[in-house]
Amino acid sequence: MTIAKYISDLLYRYECVIVPNFGGFVSNEISAKVNHFTHTFYAPSKQLTFNSHLKNNDGLLANYIASAENISYLKALEIINKEVESWKSSLKNEEIEVENIGSFTLNKGGNYIFEPTSSTNYLTSSFGLSSYVSPAIKRITYKEKVAQLETIAPILPSEEKKRKTPAFIKYAAAAAIIFALGTLGFKEYQKIEYNNLIVEANQQQQKVEKSIQEATFVISNPLPTITLNLTKETFNYHIIAGAFREPENAEKKLQQLVDKGFDAKILGLNKWNLTQVSYESFNSKNDAINRLNVIKKTESKDAWLLVKEY
Known part of the structure; x- marks a missing residue:
């Protein structure tokens, strides 16, 4: 069995995953970025x-x-x-x-x-997003091509042609103006027709809504109401057996409680860096108090009773 898969799974959900006696993998969220040399865009990730000082379990x-x-738990530690x-x-x-x-x-x-x-992005909000390349716009290259074309076949007319404008160009210009005016008039006509259709559609919609409001629907055999009661169990109440400076002592205590038949667990480190071990955990405060007394x-x-809010 390799533990790499389990470390990878946890990195999607936690910012720090510690491998006991080796070190901790720490993740920091970074925003989207672009490489201006390769023109590559990267999603947030x-x-x-790696911190070799984070060795405590x-x-x-x-x-x-x-x-x-x-x-x-002890078998998992052995692995x-x-x-x-x-x-x-x-x-x-x-190298490994x-x-x-x-x-x-x-x-x-x-x-x-x-x-x-670089092949795995552990930011779940960017799942499925990959980097992509957008070629740069080569404005200078296009300008050079245009300059070459103008050299081969000049676009600007000569001085003599400027003085004499052919008659067919004048007629074409006049026709273009008439066509533009006609187009504008047709667009205005289309706008008026469109507004009329909108008004008519709104009137029809109001009639339909009024009919729906006045109608009475009677279902002879209605379906029975289904009620779903879903309860999420959260074990917020923990009966603490002890808190230990050395992780090895916490693991020994855990095994002692398991051998006695308790559903014991290691709850991790508290704010004083002590490893807490619980006899049992409950999602009901009353059950936890009754069991604590026993x-x-x-x-x-x-x-004693530890209450954690998740």
């Missing part, structure tokens, strides 16, 4: 960067893999650690490619050099 990737593969070890081993000798994300190399100082892929009596008096 997310620009990927926040539970996001492991929880997603566990849910997608229907395996335990991530195995993949990371494989990456680190390969980087000692060669993380599918749809980018490539890594190791410099002389032992630091990771990340080159993001846990306080049977498991730990230090258990």
